[in-house]
Amino acid sequence: MFFTFSSTLTLAKNDKVNPSNQPKPTQIxxxxxxxxxxxxxxxxxxxxxxxxKEELEQIQAEQIESDKTIDSSLNKISTRxxxxxxxxxxxxxxxxxxxxxxxHLQNQVRQLTRLESKASTSEKTAIQESISSLNEExxxxxxxxxxxxxxxxxxxxxxxxxxxxxxxxxxxxxxPTITPDLxxxxxxxxxxxxxIVPTLTPTTTP
Numbered sequence: 001m002f003f004t005f006s007s008t009l010t011l012a013k014n015d016k017v018n019p020s021n022q023p024k025p026t027q028i029x030x031x032x033x034x035x036x037x038x039x040x041x042x043x044x045x046x047x048x049x050x051x052x053k054e055e056l057e058q059i060q061a062e063q064i065e066s067d068k069t070i071d072s073s074l075n076k077i078s079t080r081x082x083x084x085x086x087x088x089x090x091x092x093x094x095x096x097x098x099x100x101x102x103x104h105l106q107n108q109v110r111q112l113t114r115l116e117s118k119a120s121t122s123e124k125t126a127i128q129e130s131i132s133s134l135n136e137e138x139x140x141x142x143x144x145x146x147x148x149x150x151x152x153x154x155x156x157x158x159x160x161x162x163x164x165x166x167x168x169x170x171x172x173x174x175x176p177t178i179t180p181d182l183x184x185x186x187x188x189x190x191x192x193x194x195x196i197v198p199t200l201t202p203t204t205t206p
Contacts, residue, residue: 028041028064030063030064030067031067031070031071032067032070032071032137032140032141032144033063033064033066033067033070033105033134033137034067035133035136035137036063036130036133036134036137037060037063037064037067039129039130039133040056040059040060040063040130041060043056043123043126043127043129043130044056044057044060046122046123046126047119047123047126048120048123049118049119049120049123051118052115052118052119052123052127055111055115056115056127059108059111059112062104062108063105063108066101066104066105069097069098069101070098070101070141073094073095073097073098073101074094074098074144074145074148076091076094077090077091077094077095077098077145077148077149078148085151085153085156086151086152086153086154087153087154087155088153088154088155088156088158088159089153089155089156089157089159089160090148090149090151090153090156092149092159092160092163092165093163095145095148095149095165096163096164096165098141098145099145099165099166099167099168101141102138102141102142102145102168102171103168105134105138105141106138106168106169106171108134109131109134109135109138109171112127112130112131112134113131115127116128116131135171138171139170139171142168142170142171145168146167149167
């Protein structure tokens with residue numbers, strides 16, 4: 001009986017101190033969309049509107065899959081040999097896969113913009129930060145893709161024609177909007193009314 005009590009006490013103690021029994025925070029690792037994915041992960045607990053939170057979770061899940069596709073496709077493009085690239089050009093097939101993900105992510109920017117209108121005032125700022133982050137990472141992906149497609153090739157034009165590759169429309173750079181400070185009272189500039197000086201017309205007596 002003493003042995004059983006001692007064993008139970010030991011197990012309870014081990015369960016208490018063993019860090020493996022404690023829940024660990026979700027770790028999401030990405031290469032090209034890491035900043036945006038992590039930002040949404042931080043934003044989600046702060047969102048109280050159910051519809052907004054659900055859409056954010058869906059967008060984040062799609063971004064994780066997009067990141068995997070982009071990473072895999074860009075790696076395949078970069079590993080094409082110099083001779084193959086000289087003769088038939090870059091890997092337009094995988095470039096097309098990256099292009100598709102870029103278009104999908106550009107649509108997500110529009111989706112997040114619409115989502116912002118449904119969010120509460122406290123949630124809007126967090127969503128705006130996610131939009132800004134996604135735009136920045138989109139520009140970096142587009143730059144990486146364009147760099148990988150540069151170079152001379154003999155029949156690259158034919159390869160491009162056969163694969164039907166079309167360069168993606170560039171993501172516009174977002175400039176911050178400056179909101180005027182309405183708390184500042186504008187200074188009143190006095191208006192000066194002109195002074196009218198009467199003119200005297202001399203009269204002549206006959």
